[in-house]
Amino acid sequence: MIANYGYLDGSGQYFIRIDTEKCDGCGDCVAVCPAGLLAVGADENDPFREEPVAKVTEDQRKKIKYSCGPCKPGAARPPLPCVAACKPGALEHSW
Amino acid sequence: MSTEFWRWTEYRKTMPGADWREAALLTAGVDVGSVSSQAVIMADGKLYAYSSMRTGSDSPRSAQNAMDWALEGTGLTLEKINYTVGTGYGRVNVSFADRAITEIACHARGANFIYGPSVRTVLDMGGQDCKVIRCDEKGKVTTFLMNDKCAAGTGRGMEVFADLLQIPITEIGGKSLDIDEEPKPVSSTCVVFAKSEATGLLRSGWPKNKVIAAYCAAMAHRVVSLLERVGVEKDFAITGGIAKNVGVTSRLAGELAIKPLETEYDTQLAGAIGAALFAHAITKKAKAGIK
Numbered sequence: 543m544i545a546n547y548g549y550l551d552g553s554g555q556y557f558i559r560i561d562t563e564k565c566d567g568c569g570d571c572v573a574v575c576p577a578g579l580l581a582v583g584a585d586e587n588d589p590f591r592e593e594p595v596a597k598v599t600e601d602q603r604k605k606i607k608y609s610c611g612p613c614k615p616g617a618a619r620p621p622l623p624c625v626a627a628c629k630p631g632a633l634e635h636s637w
Numbered sequence: 638m639s640t641e642f643w644r645w646t647e648y649r650k651t652m653p654g655a656d657w658r659e660a661a662l663l664t665a666g667v668d669v670g671s672v673s674s675q676a677v678i679m680a681d682g683k684l685y686a687y688s689s690m691r692t693g694s695d696s697p698r699s700a701q702n703a704m705d706w707a708l709e710g711t712g713l714t715l716e717k718i719n720y721t722v723g724t725g726y727g728r729v730n731v732s733f734a735d736r737a738i739t740e741i742a743c744h745a746r747g748a749n750f751i752y753g754p755s756v757r758t759v760l761d762m763g764g765q766d767c768k769v770i771r772c773d774e775k776g777k778v779t780t781f782l783m784n785d786k787c788a789a790g791t792g793r794g795m796e797v798f799a800d801l802l803q804i805p806i807t808e809i810g811g812k813s814l815d816i817d818e819e820p821k822p823v824s825s826t827c828v829v830f831a832k833s834e835a836t837g838l839l840r841s842g843w844p845k846n847k848v849i850a851a852y853c854a855a856m857a858h859r860v861v862s863l864l865e866r867v868g869v870e871k872d873f874a875i876t877g878g879i880a881k882n883v884g885v886t887s888r889l890a891g892e893l894a895i896k897p898l899e900t901e902y903d904t905q906l907a908g909a910i911g912a913a914l915f916a917h918a919i920t921k922k923a924k925a926g927i928k
Contacts, residue, residue: 543778543779543781544779544780544867546781546782546866549784549785549786549787550784550786550787550859550862551787552787552825555862555866557866586738586739586741587739587741587742587778587781588742588777588778589736589742589915590918603785603786604785636866
């Protein structure tokens with residue numbers, strides 16, 4: 543499943559995209575996120591999946607533009623820690 | 638005298654000819670949304686009885702009320718129901734539910750039931766959020782995107798316009814098509830900005846139907862950008878209250894160049910139907926495990 547966490551508002555579209563088929567629930571992304579917006583747990587949208595999966599925490603879903611801001615300086619953007627840490631390449635940002 | 642233009646008819650129904658006493662497995666789904674709540678009772682995975690009503694300010698109470706109303710007159714009681722799944726925005730407030738499942742999973746499953754297994758893309762236009770879900774032939778989610786940050790393009794926005802223009806919410810769609818010429822969409826779908834823009838349009842002499850057409854068009858345009866992020870694959874179906882608003886759905890179909898499927902079912906029931914089906918599947922799976 544491709545899970546898109548985030549929102550569209552007047553200023554644009556902000557989504558963190560997690561491919562739950564690729565995600566192995568290792569939690570490497572959780573450890574490196576300075577904003578603490580990721581978590582590993584049960585897949586809420588697939589009631590029959592038993593393996594844990596990475597997700598954006600509920601209380602962060604409506605503010606990722608701001609929470610992710612410090613990792614996204616305007617110029618010469620370094621690789622995003624969460625994306626770089628994900629070995630299976632399951633995580634992407636839309637902006 | 639003031640009229641509540643946002644009001645729609647609350648109702649309950651028992652499927653004619655159905656009898657719960659003959660069923661081996663009784664399950665229920667309760668969808669507590671931000672605007673409306675539905676309870677669906679299924680007998681062996683078939684629709685038996687349901688209710689649809691407004692969500693009050695007290696979510697646990699709304700869940701109970703919807704369930705009580707669905708049970709009313711059937712002789713069936715809550716204790717006889719084998720398994721109940723709560724879903725929707727207020728799913729954690731369904732105190733009598735055995736499990737809570739997200740509305741994303743439930744809407745995909747519900748759309749699969751309502752529209753059939755050919756559905757691949759579901760757009761749920763709810764009271765306070767919009768969801769785009771891609772699913773397989775079993776109604777299992779393959780991709781989803783939910784926007785619940787902003788109520789633009791949702792039922793709540795439509796309620797504000799019903800009140801502003803004094804058009805009953807159920808007539809908005811039809812009236813928005815009764816125009817001489819399609820207007821440009823209002824420039825913002827933000828309910829607050831759109832309302833002030835609409836007030837200005839009314840003052841400049843626009844007829845009410847043209848103003849509501851401009852808002853329906855803006856709403857359709859906004860969800861198209863969400864749909865495009867996920868991609869639309871046929872068959873395409875719309876669930877939720879806005880699915881009943883032909884002013885939005887016809888404009889959406891025009892922009893996407895894909896006609897959404899039609900149904901006899903109440904599109905607001907999709908979440909609760911999906912929840913009741915999950916309850917059925919979970920119970921069956923558990924029984925199979927014991928054997």
